[in-house]
Amino acid sequence: MDTTSGIKTPYYLYDLDLLRQTLEEARQAAGRYDYHIHYAIKANHNPIVTGIINDYGFGVDCVSGNEVMEALHRGFPAEKIVYAGVGKSDDEIRQALENDIFCFNVESLEELQVIDEIASEMKKTARIALRVNPGVQAHTHKYITTGLDENKFGIHPSQMQEALDLCRTSQRLDFRGLHFHIGSQITSLQPFAELCNRVNEIWKEFDISSMGATIVNLGGGLGVNYEDPEGNPVPDFQSFFDVIAENLRIPQHIQVHFELGRSLVAQCGSLITRVMYTKKGVDKEFVITDAGMTELMRPSLYQAKHKIENTSNAGETFLYDVVGPVCESSDVFGKAVELPVTRRGHILAIKSCGAYAESMMLRYNMRARARSYFLDSGEFAKYDFLEKDLRNVV
Ligand SMILES: Cc1ncc(COP(=O)(O)O)c(C=O)c1O
Structure with a gap:
C-alpha cells in the first residue's frame, strides 16, 4: 500500500x-x-x-x-x-x-x-x-x-x-x-x-x-x-x-x-522515510534518507539493527550504507544493507520501530517532529493529536 x-x-x-x-x-x-x-x-x-x-x-x-x-x-x-x-x-x-x-x-x-x-x-x-x-x-x-x-x-x-x-x-x-x-x-x-x-x-x-x-x-x-x-x-x-x-x-x-x-x-511500528540522495563513496554507495537518528536512535545508541525495505522497487539487489541527514557520523541505520536498486524519491520502511523509536525522538539539529499515522482494520488512518496534549507537568 x-x-x-x-x-x-x-x-x-x-x-x-x-x-x-x-x-x-x-x-x-x-x-x-x-x-x-x-x-x-x-x-x-x-x-x-x-x-x-x-x-x-x-x-x-x-x-x-x-x-x-x-x-x-x-x-x-x-x-x-x-x-x-x-x-x-x-x-x-x-x-x-x-x-x-x-x-x-x-x-x-x-x-x-x-x-x-x-x-x-x-x-x-x-x-x-x-x-x-x-x-x-x-x-x-x-x-x-x-x-x-x-x-x-x-x-x-x-x-x-x-x-x-x-x-x-x-x-x-x-x-x-x-x-x-x-x-x-x-x-x-x-x-x-x-x-x-x-x-x-x-x-x-x-x-x-x-x-x-x-x-x-x-x-x-x-x-x-x-x-x-x-x-x-x-x-x-x-x-x-x-x-x-x-x-x-x-x-x-x-x-x-x-x-x-x-x-x-x-513489531507494530515502522518508520517510513524517503530517499533524498544517493552518493558514491569509496567501495560503497550511500543512501541518504530524510529520517535520521533523531527519529530512530537505537542504531546510533547501541548498534541496533533494524530490517529495512525499499517499498518502491523490487528485483536485483545491491549493498548500500543507509544513513540519515543528521550531522553525526553515527547517524547510520545500517551498513551494507541489501536493497533493490535504490534511487532518490524511493520510500523505505524501517521495521520494528514501535518501541524506543518515537518515544526517543530528539530535536537535535532543530529537526521537525515526525508525525504518526496508523493502519486500522487495514485502512490508512490519521488520528490527530497534538504534542501539547502529552503531559508535561512536573
Ligand atoms: C524498570 C524497567 N521495567 C521494564 C522495562 C521494559 O523493558 P522491555 O521494553 O525490554 O520489556 C524497562 C526498560 O528498560 C525498565 O527499565
Missing part, C-alpha cells in the same frame, strides 16, 4: 491490528497463570497506542513523573501504576503519592528514606517494592543490561537487610514485595530462568514472606525478532510465562507482575 501520497516523510506508521493481536496474545498467555502486566510506557507513549493498551486492561510501568501523569491522563487506573527509576525527584515522589499510585519500585536506601520523609510530611502511606540488583547476566547489549553490579539500577543484596529494616520500622512505608528488571531485548529464555532462581534465593535469604509481601515484579525484557519481523510478528509470550511458572518458587499467594515494553509494541 502506498501510504505516502501527500504525507510528509519521515513518519511513524503503526499497524493497530497487529498491536491488538499482540496484546490479546500477551493477555491470554499471562491470564493462564493469573500474572499481571504493566506496560512499560517508556517504549512508546503515543496516545493512540497507549489508549489501545489501556483497553486491554494492562497497568503501566513508569520511569518519570511525566509518564505517571500521562498514564493517568490516558485513563489507566492509579492502582495499576508502578514507578521505577534511580533518580525520582522530590516533586515526582510527591505527585505520585498525591495520585495514590500502586507502587514505587525503590532503587536505593537513600530514595527509600526520602520517600519515607515525604510520605510522613504528606501524611500518606507509600506502597513500595524494593528493586533488587540480582547480579544476573541478561546476555544482551551492555547498554541495555541492568541487573549487574556495574549497573546503576536497584539495591545491592548487601544493602537489602538495611532497606528491609527501614520498611519494618517506618510508619509510612507499606512494603509490598520485590522488584527486578535485568535488561531489555533478551532473546533467550535462559536469563529469565536464572532470574527466577535468584528471586527464589533472595526471597528465602531475606525471609520476604515474613514481611507481609504480596507481590513480586519481574520487570520486562522479553526480546523481539528484528531480523525477521514479518516471520515473527508476535513474541512467544506463552513460552516466556511458562519458563517463569516452571522456575519461580515463592509462595502461591504472591501476585506475579511484569513490565513488558518492547515485546508489546515493537
Whole structure:
C-alpha cells in the first residue's frame, strides 16, 4: 500500500491490528497463570497506542513523573501504576503519592528514606517494592543490561537487610514485595530462568514472606525478532510465562507482575522515510534518507539493527550504507544493507520501530517532529493529536 501520497516523510506508521493481536496474545498467555502486566510506557507513549493498551486492561510501568501523569491522563487506573527509576525527584515522589499510585519500585536506601520523609510530611502511606540488583547476566547489549553490579539500577543484596529494616520500622512505608528488571531485548529464555532462581534465593535469604509481601515484579525484557519481523510478528509470550511458572518458587499467594515494553509494541511500528540522495563513496554507495537518528536512535545508541525495505522497487539487489541527514557520523541505520536498486524519491520502511523509536525522538539539529499515522482494520488512518496534549507537568 502506498501510504505516502501527500504525507510528509519521515513518519511513524503503526499497524493497530497487529498491536491488538499482540496484546490479546500477551493477555491470554499471562491470564493462564493469573500474572499481571504493566506496560512499560517508556517504549512508546503515543496516545493512540497507549489508549489501545489501556483497553486491554494492562497497568503501566513508569520511569518519570511525566509518564505517571500521562498514564493517568490516558485513563489507566492509579492502582495499576508502578514507578521505577534511580533518580525520582522530590516533586515526582510527591505527585505520585498525591495520585495514590500502586507502587514505587525503590532503587536505593537513600530514595527509600526520602520517600519515607515525604510520605510522613504528606501524611500518606507509600506502597513500595524494593528493586533488587540480582547480579544476573541478561546476555544482551551492555547498554541495555541492568541487573549487574556495574549497573546503576536497584539495591545491592548487601544493602537489602538495611532497606528491609527501614520498611519494618517506618510508619509510612507499606512494603509490598520485590522488584527486578535485568535488561531489555533478551532473546533467550535462559536469563529469565536464572532470574527466577535468584528471586527464589533472595526471597528465602531475606525471609520476604515474613514481611507481609504480596507481590513480586519481574520487570520486562522479553526480546523481539528484528531480523525477521514479518516471520515473527508476535513474541512467544506463552513460552516466556511458562519458563517463569516452571522456575519461580515463592509462595502461591504472591501476585506475579511484569513490565513488558518492547515485546508489546515493537513489531507494530515502522518508520517510513524517503530517499533524498544517493552518493558514491569509496567501495560503497550511500543512501541518504530524510529520517535520521533523531527519529530512530537505537542504531546510533547501541548498534541496533533494524530490517529495512525499499517499498518502491523490487528485483536485483545491491549493498548500500543507509544513513540519515543528521550531522553525526553515527547517524547510520545500517551498513551494507541489501536493497533493490535504490534511487532518490524511493520510500523505505524501517521495521520494528514501535518501541524506543518515537518515544526517543530528539530535536537535535532543530529537526521537525515526525508525525504518526496508523493502519486500522487495514485502512490508512490519521488520528490527530497534538504534542501539547502529552503531559508535561512536573
Ligand atoms: C524498570 C524497567 N521495567 C521494564 C522495562 C521494559 O523493558 P522491555 O521494553 O525490554 O520489556 C524497562 C526498560 O528498560 C525498565 O527499565
